[in-house]
Amino acid sequence: MAAKLIPTPSQTVGPFFHLALDRPAWSDLTRDGPAGERIVVTGRVIDGDGMPVADACLELWQANAAGRYAHPDDARPDKPLDPNFHGFGRVSTDAEGRFRFVTIRPGPVPGRGNAWQAPHIAVAVFARGLLKRLVTRIYFADEKANDTDPVLSSIADPAVRETLLARRIGGEDPPTYRFDIVLQGDGETAFFEI
Amino acid sequence: MTMTLRAFAPSAPEAQPPYLHPEYGSTVKRAPQRPLLKLEQTLTEVTGPVFTGGWAGADAADLTRGHGGPPLGERIIVMGRVLDEDARPVGGTLVELWQCNAAGRYRHPVDQHDAPLDPNFDGVGQVVTNERGEYRFLTIKPGAYPWRNGPNSWRPAHIHFGVFGPAFATRLITQMYFPGDPLLPLDAIFMSVPDSAARERLVAAYAPELGVPEWALGYRFDIVLRGREATPLDPQ
Numbered sequence: 001m002a003a004k005l006i007p008t009p010s011q012t013v014g015p016f017f018h019l020a021l022d023r024p025a026w027s028d029l030t031r032d033g034p035a036g037e038r039i040v041v042t043g044r045v046i047d048g049d050g051m052p053v054a055d056a057c058l059e060l061w062q063a064n065a066a067g068r069y070a071h072p073d074d075a076r077p078d079k080p081l082d083p084n085f086h087g088f089g090r091v092s093t094d095a096e097g098r099f100r101f102v103t104i105r106p107g108p109v110p111g112r113g114n115a116w117q118a119p120h121i122a123v124a125v126f127a128r129g130l131l132k133r134l135v136t137r138i139y140f141a142d143e144k145a146n147d148t149d150p151v152l153s154s155i156a157d158p159a160v161r162e163t164l165l166a167r168r169i170g171g172e173d174p175p176t177y178r179f180d181i182v183l184q185g186d187g188e189t190a191f192f193e194i
Numbered sequence: 195m196t197m198t199l200r201a202f203a204p205s206a207p208e209a210q211p212p213y214l215h216p217e218y219g220s221t222v223k224r225a226p227q228r229p230l231l232k233l234e235q236t237l238t239e240v241t242g243p244v245f246t247g248g249w250a251g252a253d254a255a256d257l258t259r260g261h262g263g264p265p266l267g268e269r270i271i272v273m274g275r276v277l278d279e280d281a282r283p284v285g286g287t288l289v290e291l292w293q294c295n296a297a298g299r300y301r302h303p304v305d306q307h308d309a310p311l312d313p314n315f316d317g318v319g320q321v322v323t324n325e326r327g328e329y330r331f332l333t334i335k336p337g338a339y340p341w342r343n344g345p346n347s348w349r350p351a352h353i354h355f356g357v358f359g360p361a362f363a364t365r366l367i368t369q370m371y372f373p374g375d376p377l378l379p380l381d382a383i384f385m386s387v388p389d390s391a392a393r394e395r396l397v398a399a400y401a402p403e404l405g406v407p408e409w410a411l412g413y414r415f416d417i418v419l420r421g422r423e424a425t426p427l428d429p430q
Binding site: 004005006007008009010011012013014015016017018019020021047048049051053055059061063069070071072073074086087088109110111112117120122124126127128129130131132133134135137151154155160183184185188189190191192193194 | 199204205206209210211212213215218220221222223224225226227228230231232233234235236237238239240241242243244249277278279280281290291292294300301302304305316317318319320354356361362363365366367368369383384386387389391392393394395396416417418419420421427
């Protein structure tokens with residue numbers, strides 16, 4: 001077997017990424033009119049001192065409302081592709097560390113073996129002070145399927161599991177969920193090695 | 195139906211920087227304290243956004259155009275391939291680039307460094323790699339600039355690169371540096387990568403064959419992403 005190439009290391013995104021990466025349209029995954037229930041997700045990114053992270057960039061990846069990924073490796077014919085849903089989003093935080101994006105509620109997707117995963121959005125966090133990205137997932141607290149989600153079930157500490165659940169904010173239309181990302185310390189978000 | 199999906203192999207840990215690296219001050223309050231939870235890759239991680247078909251907009255490979263005149267600085271051609279660790283080309287993937295100008299100033303409101311903006315330079319580019327995984331940018335060599343990471347700290351000249359690769363698992367943001375830069379061993383961000391051979395992967399190679407005589411210097415910068423595991427994920 002041939003020796004592998006040395007991989008390119010990650011480096012921090014730095015504080016000036018908005019120059020290239022800020023694409024406001026990409027914070028609305030529904031802009032082409034996909035099928036499904038429109039939802040808003042909002043929250044803050046905060047650091048180990050509880051201070052806002054005003055220079056974070058979040059990238060989002062999710063399945064469509066039927067639970068199909070717009071990628072050739074998801075070739076399941078029983079789940080329709082939605083030509084109006086690409087599945088990728090990007091949003092940066094404001095001066096208060098806040099972000100807001102609009103999407104459709106993803107459908108459940110298969111996990112390993114015969115398990116089903118509860119609806120979730122994969123998130124990558126980039127910022128000055130992060131030499132490589134942080135990976136997490138947004139689940140929805142009002143989703144029954146969370147009880148049997150393999151990733152949530154693998155987390156022993158309920159307080160840690162709780163950090164992955166976006167909570168519905170009452171009285172908002174479209175349905176609006178709150179998901180904070182705590183990089184360090186009290187209430188630190190669960191982050192994954194993938 | 196069953197699909198044969200293959201996960202992406204982990205990168206050697208010493209080839210990646212840590213989260214906490216106190217020499218880089220900003221990491222102190224931003225690095226998580228709990229160890230990462232191991233997540234077995236699923237369809238979520240082995241799929242990712244597709245950028246063929248122009249979803250991200252037209253290629254913008256020439257950073258010297260689009261203004262009233264040419265920008266100041268050394269004109270450079272930066273070329274390379276996006277590959278995986280098994281040397282397979284990664285075609286059809288989006289590469290995004292950003293940098294400061296030759297004086298070391300970013301066209302960004304947060305950058306108030308005492309160096310002039312260049313009215314003929316923004317410093318932003320993007321391309322989608324061809325089927326051989328190749329990309330090519332024409333730009334000017336960025337200048338070094340000071341930052342508040344300790345007294346007399348200067349970032350070496352660098353170009354920021356973002357690459358997606360085939361999946362969410364392969365997404366990479368990195369920086370390209372220039373050979374022979376005396377600031378490299380003094381830079382906390384560059385030196386945060388433990389393995390010296392992996393650090394060298396961040397440094398472009400001077401490549402005269404990629405330049406154009408009397409017009410532009412050439413640099414080669416390949417970007418190597420995670421490769422696949424040998425065995426498939428269980429069928430789904």
